[in-house]
Amino acid sequence: MLDIWPALPLFILDARYYPPTKGVDNTIAALKQRHRVCKIKFCASSSSDYENVWAAMQEPFPELADIMLMALEIDAGIPDSFLGGSAPGLRCLKLYGIPFPGLPKLLLSATHLxxxxxxxxxxxxxxxxxxxxxxxxxxxxxxxxxxxxxxxxxxxxxxxxxxxxxxxxxxxxxxxxxxxxxxxxxxxxxxxxxxxxxxxxxxxxxxxxxxxxxxxxxxxxxxxEALEKARITFGDKTVRARLSSQTSGNGVLDVGIPCSTISTDEQFSCLAQICASSLPPLSAVENLSIIEDHYFEQYLQENIADRLWLELLRPFASVKNLYIHRESLPRIAPTLQKLVGDRTTEVLPILQNLFTGGSQPSRLVQEGIEQFAAARRLSGRPITVSPWDRASEQEGVTHPPRIVSIVRTH
Structure with a gap:
């Protein structure tokens, strides 16, 4: 078919993993037109497939601008002679699970990446x-x-x-x-x-x-620097601390740890360390949200001790507005309820507004929040408790798409 087409630029998309087909003959035939190839996406499930493809890619591809290569549980490294060791026109390079000892040499030539x-x-x-x-x-x-x-x-x-x-x-x-x-x-x-x-x-x-x-x-x-919004997210795979800005001029900083193989105690301890030592100074943070995704409870291994919540909240001394997701509210309310007397402002000392999300909380949770609010009022630091309207929270900077994405087509 290449013989009957005009000499148009070629985009080689090998999608044999979905659905599977046999051989790489078509891919290799297209790679032989190296002066026309501008984009390659290739995935193989056997070392022999990769070896055949590498053999067809030992010389420079002068028009190649975009390449994505993926290995599916195989150990088939890219040789140093890949692309002739030079790719000055390359603009996008994505490698997934593929050894490539010659990568530093190639990158030094890919100045338009x-x-x-x-x-x-x-x-x-x-x-x-x-x-x-x-x-x-x-x-x-x-x-x-x-x-x-x-x-x-x-x-x-x-x-x-x-x-x-x-x-x-x-x-x-x-x-x-x-x-x-x-x-x-x-x-x-x-x-x-x-x-x-x-x-x-x-x-x-x-x-x-x-x-x-x-x-x-x-x-x-x-x-x-000087990001005003913080979000603590508990998920089934990671727990994360995310800082963002109310304005579009500043950015997003997101730090997380995997959590599926460690205890809840360790999750909170690690997350508290991140907030205290791995984020910028939190003096500008006035809004804090605490959120669980709906899978988190499946991985919750034990009750969350008061000291863990306090350790996590302590770095956020400048927070004025606290938003608590409906799933987190029953877990954190007992801790807030105990902050009375000399402990009233042990954490969140200048808090002004507490927003609770979801349906009407249980009687015990409601009583805990009311006692916390009463203690703050007696201390001269009153707070207002309101429903959390996610639409009116003014998220400001939304989370950008993941940097890495793999699109499977056939």
Whole structure:
């Protein structure tokens, strides 16, 4: 069929995983037209498929601008000779679970790259923070970066250099992996235009959340400072702290930890550490929302102790408006009820408004909230309790789409 078509640009979409077909003959035939190929999306479930495709991609593809490669539970690394080791016209590169030792060399040539996503990267595919920062320094047009490293980095950590690489165009950054790798990486880079930062720290149960380089990185990123809205979200897979702004001029900072394999006590402890040490100063945060998704209760392993709620709320000393989701209200109300006498302003000392979401709370929950409000009134710090109208909350900055997406077509 290639012989009867005009010499149009080619977009190679190999979707054999849905629905499955046999062989890669058509893909290889299209790859032979390397001067016409502008976009490639390829996924294979066998090493032989990848080896045949790599063999057809050893020379430069001068028109190639967009490439996505995915491995389905196979170990078929990309050879150093991939694309002839150079891709100056590449604008989007997404690799999922594919070893590529020659990636640093390719990135140094891909100076027009706008989007880079490296996910499912294991220990065997490890690229040190030094090398990664050096590669990123050449990508002056990079706007979106997603990195996922599934295993701990080696112990031979190096101190950061005296100067940092600048990513002048980067606006979206998503990182999933070891907290030590993240610390080493952000000690080596600046991203002055960064608007959206989403981090998921793995292996959190092994280390403390001591993140001085992360905090300094945030302080060098103007759009991530002085964010006024905070949201604590408890989900079935992660618990997250998210800061955003009432205005469109500032950005979104989202930090989370996986929670399906740890206890509720550990979840709260880790999240409290994040709020206290891994977020910007919370002095500008006046609005705090506490939300559960409907799957969280399935993973709730024990009752939530008062001390855990207090530890979590303590960093939010400037909050004036507290929004509590209907699922969270029965869990937090008993803790608020006990804040009487000298403990009345132990947390949330300048709170003015408490918004409760959902249907009419139970009698016990209602009594707990009323006692909390009465104690605040007696202390001279009265609060107003109102229903939480999500439509009128004025969310301000909405969460942008995930940086990485995979569209399956056939």
């Amino acid at each position: 706008v989007t880079l996503c490296l996910e499912g990267t294991s220990h065997s595919e490890y690229t040190s923070p030094d090398v990664m920062a050096n590669c990123l320094s050449a990508l002056t047009n990079l706007e979106t970066l997603a990195l996922e490293f599934e295993h701990l980095n080696p112990e031979n950590r190096r101190p950061p250099p005296p100067t940092r690489s600048v990513l002048p165009a980067l606006t979206n950054l998503e990182f999933t992996g070891d907290i030590e790798y993240w610390e080493d990486l952000v000690a080596r880079v600046d991203a002055p235009r960064l608007f959206h930062l989403s981090i998921t720290f793995l292996h959190h149960y092994q280390i403390a959340f001591d993140t001085p380089h992360h905090v300094q990185f945030i302080s060098r990123t103007p759009r991530l």
